[in-house]
Amino acid sequence: MNETIDALQLNLGGGGLMVMNLSLAVIMFGVALELKISHFKAITKQPQGVLAGCISQFLFLPAITFALIWLLEPYPSFALGMMMVAACPGGNISNFFSQLAGGNTALSVSLTAIATLLAVIATPLNFTFWASLYPPTAEILRQVQVGLFQVFQIIGLILGIPLILGMVVRRYAENYAMRWTGWIKRFGIVFFGGFVVVAFSMNIEHFLGYVHLVIGLVFLHNFLALVGGYIWGKLFKLPPADCRSLAIETGIQNSGLGLLLIFSFFDSLGGMALIAAWWGIWHIIAGFAVTAYWTKIKKTVPTH
Numbered sequence: 649m650n651e652t653i654d655a656l657q658l659n660l661g662g663g664g665l666m667v668m669n670l671s672l673a674v675i676m677f678g679v680a681l682e683l684k685i686s687h688f689k690a691i692t693k694q695p696q697g698v699l700a701g702c703i704s705q706f707l708f709l710p711a712i713t714f715a716l717i718w719l720l721e722p723y724p725s726f727a728l729g730m731m732m733v734a735a736c737p738g739g740n741i742s743n744f745f746s747q748l749a750g751g752n753t754a755l756s757v758s759l760t761a762i763a764t765l766l767a768v769i770a771t772p773l774n775f776t777f778w779a780s781l782y783p784p785t786a787e788i789l790r791q792v793q794v795g796l797f798q799v800f801q802i803i804g805l806i807l808g809i810p811l812i813l814g815m816v817v818r819r820y821a822e823n824y825a826m827r828w829t830g831w832i833k834r835f836g837i838v839f840f841g842g843f844v845v846v847a848f849s850m851n852i853e854h855f856l857g858y859v860h861l862v863i864g865l866v867f868l869h870n871f872l873a874l875v876g877g878y879i880w881g882k883l884f885k886l887p888p889a890d891c892r893s894l895a896i897e898t899g900i901q902n903s904g905l906g907l908l909l910i911f912s913f914f915d916s917l918g919g920m921a922l923i924a925a926w927w928g929i930w931h932i933i934a935g936f937a938v939t940a941y942w943t944k945i946k947k948t949v950p951t952h
Contacts, residue, residue, distance in 0.1 A: 672904050673810045676764070678832035679743075680814020681825040683761050697752065697894070700884040701759040704877045704898045706770050710734045712872050714778045717785075722865055724784035725919025730869055731785065732906045732920060733927050735775035737767035737807075741935070742900040749939040751893035759897045761811070768808050771905075772799035792914055802912060806905065858922055866926045870934050874899035892942060900935055903928035 713734035717727045738760055746756035779785040818825040877898030881891030906924040914920055 669806060669908065672806050672908060674832060674835065675904075676807055676810035677814045678829055678835075679760065680811045681818050681829035681832065683757065683811070683815050684818060685815070696884050697755045697881075697886055697890045698758060698762060700880045700886060700890075701755070701877075701894050701897050702762065702766065704880040704894055705738060705759075705763055706766065706774060708876050708880060709873055709898055709901075710774050710778050712876055713869065714781065716869060716872065717782060720865070723861075723919055724788055726862060726865060726923055727782060728779060728785045728788055728914075729906075729910070729920035729923025730865065731775055731779050731782075732910060733869070733901050733903055733924055734873075735771045735778070736902040736906045737763040737771065738897040739900040739902045739904075739931065741932070742896050745896045745900060745935040745939055746893045749892050749896060749942045750889060751896060752887075752889040753893070755890055756893040756897060759893070763897070764807050764811050767902075767905075768800060768803050771803055775799075788914075799909065799913065802909065803905070806908065855922070855925075858918070859926060862922050862926050863930075866923065866930050870899055870927065870931055873901070874934065874938060895938070896935065899938075900931050901927065903931065 710731070713730050717730060722730070743753060743756045743760055745751075747753045776789065779789055814825075874895045878891045878895035880898075881894040886894070903924045907921060907928070910920045910924055
């Protein structure tokens with residue numbers, strides 16, 4: 649079973665990788681249309697929240713992922729998929745969930761902007777560092793020989809350039825930016841969602857045959873990310889709204905970027921792709937679940 653899963657390869661079809669690149673870039677551009685320089689300046693206004701969020705995303709989550717892998721010893725390709733997801737920045741829908749959960753939306757938006765920029769360097773470095781420390785995943789890395797500079801290039805093209813372009817448009821054509829952002833984000837998400845449906849249908853036998861093996865892993869991984877993000881907020885003595893945003897920013901990861909890197913550098917390694925794909929589905933379910941819980945808690949707390 650181990651060899652079967654680690655040798656499993658998923659099929660995107662002709663031009664599939666280009667479609668994934670384009671859809672993720674469009675989504676990032678739509679998100680960037682809502683960003684301003686002031687969101688980066690927020691680090692001086694609420695440094696504790698931003699620092700706690702960066703630590704939670706780029707240090708805590710990869711470290712706890714590594715510990716979980718040592719404890720559970722999943723199949724090597726599953727472990728590599730978990731490390732890839734943990735190395736990615738927060739997902740593009742984290743701001744939506746933060747607002748829905750009664751979190752600090754301004755902090756969430758600031759963390760999205762800062763994490764996206766940091767991810768150009770932090771994602772490949774984090775991934776290769778932790779993956780090289782675990783012998784089974786280190787062996788896959790040696791076989792694949794991932795080029796860090798190539799990873800930097802792809803993340804820069806997919807996240808960095810759309811982020812900068814979107815902020816430039818927002819700076820010099822704010823009225824158009826605010827008018828377009830909703831449409832562009834929705835188009836990007838629908839476009840990406842359609843691509844996922846098509847890709848899923850092309851690989852449905854693989855997915856149905858192995859998804860039961862990743863459900864528990866992704867659930868536990870995501871649970872630790874959400875709880876860990878909230879705890880980091882508490883350790884920094886942040887207010888409840890900030891803690892909620894940190895939990896969501898840590899637990900809602902950009903698994904789409906993870907899938908892109910997997911298909912670009914790991915020849916669609918099935919175990920990795922299954923983890924990233926199921927994470928992309930599960931973190932939306934988990935996002936709605938935690939927001940429903942916090943909304944219920946908020947309603948039951950007396951206002952006087």
